[in-house]
Amino acid sequence: MAAPNSAQRKACWDARDQLWQCLDDNNDKIQSCQQVQGDFEAKCPAQWVKYFTKRRDFLKYKEKMQTEGFTPAEGPQVNS
Amino acid sequence: EDGLGDSEPEGKHRSSASHWTVSFLNGPFSSRQSGCQDFLGRWVLLYFGFTHCPDICPEELDTLSAVVSALDRDPALPRLQPLFITVDPERDDVAALARYVRDFHPRLVGLTGTPEEVQHAGRDFRVYASAGPKDEDGDYMVDHSVLLYLVSPDGLFLDYYNRTKSPEQIADSIRNHIRNHVPL
Numbered sequence: 001m002a003a004p005n006s007a008q009r010k011a012c013w014d015a016r017d018q019l020w021q022c023l024d025d026n027n028d029k030i031q032s033c034q035q036v037q038g039d040f041e042a043k044c045p046a047q048w049v050k051y052f053t054k055r056r057d058f059l060k061y062k063e064k065m066q067t068e069g070f071t072p073a074e075g076p077q078v079n080s
Numbered sequence: 081e082d083g084l085g086d087s088e089p090e091g092k093h094r095s096s097a098s099h100w101t102v103s104f105l106n107g108p109f110s111s112r113q114s115g116c117q118d119f120l121g122r123w124v125l126l127y128f129g130f131t132h133c134p135d136i137c138p139e140e141l142d143t144l145s146a147v148v149s150a151l152d153r154d155p156a157l158p159r160l161q162p163l164f165i166t167v168d169p170e171r172d173d174v175a176a177l178a179r180y181v182r183d184f185h186p187r188l189v190g191l192t193g194t195p196e197e198v199q200h201a202g203r204d205f206r207v208y209a210s211a212g213p214k215d216e217d218g219d220y221m222v223d224h225s226v227l228l229y230l231v232s233p234d235g236l237f238l239d240y241y242n243r244t245k246s247p248e249q250i251a252d253s254i255r256n257h258i259r260n261h262v263p264l
Binding site for chain 1: 134135176218
């Protein structure tokens with residue numbers, strides 16, 4: 001299976017950008033973005049779909065940590 | 081002088097990708113190559129990646145190309161040699177690399193070899209590379225460190241640039257290295 005060429009890479013990235021825009025506009029509700037999701041999966045190799053999906057999850061998680069903050073986990077109790 | 085046109089002069093041997101046999105005694109830049117190319121005596125800017133890479137490798141090669149083009153504009157500077165070494169020798173053969181490097185700087189050369197040769201080259205630059213599991217299509221990702229490496233005409237590693245550096249910053253750094261270079 002040959003690697004995507006320049007035009008194919010660009011088509012995949014554009015489809016990904018469309019999907020991410022749709023998700024941004026719809027509060028990450030994937031049900032509202034079925035068509036662009038389908039287009040993304042059609043235009044990108046399966047490994048890239050997985051990679052970009054994970055990337056978005058990570059970016060969203062990072063954004064959440066930076067805006068909402070987090071409670072540090074309690075460490076082990078040590079006898080003083 | 082390196083031509084920048086699309087057509088190759090008749091009879092001139094110039095490959096955009098080649099097999100690379102490493103000479104372990106003297107390091108990668110004194111290696112013999114079936115592509116009749118030798119990078120000793122050239123300033124080299126090099127990147128390790130793979131052609132099935134989703135976004136990072138094309139971006140880094142765009143940066144690499146922008147740096148080399150910026151330096152090309154100064155006729156007083158030596159012409160840099162951009163190199164792309166695969167971390168995925170299983171799939172990235174000479175033909176795959178030749179196809180891939182076409183989209184970037186015209187002087188970009190792709191290098192591949194046996195898995196052992198590629199591993200040794202990576203070791204010289206402390207490159208991390210790890211192939212992931214294959215999916216049902218046999219496709220997989222190669223997780224790898226992302227850096228541009230500057231090598232002097234003496235074959236010595238001089239500097240590295242991560243993704244926070246702009247092409248302008250990298251070009252400036254290289255101009256400095258060239259200016260301060262004392263040949264061995």
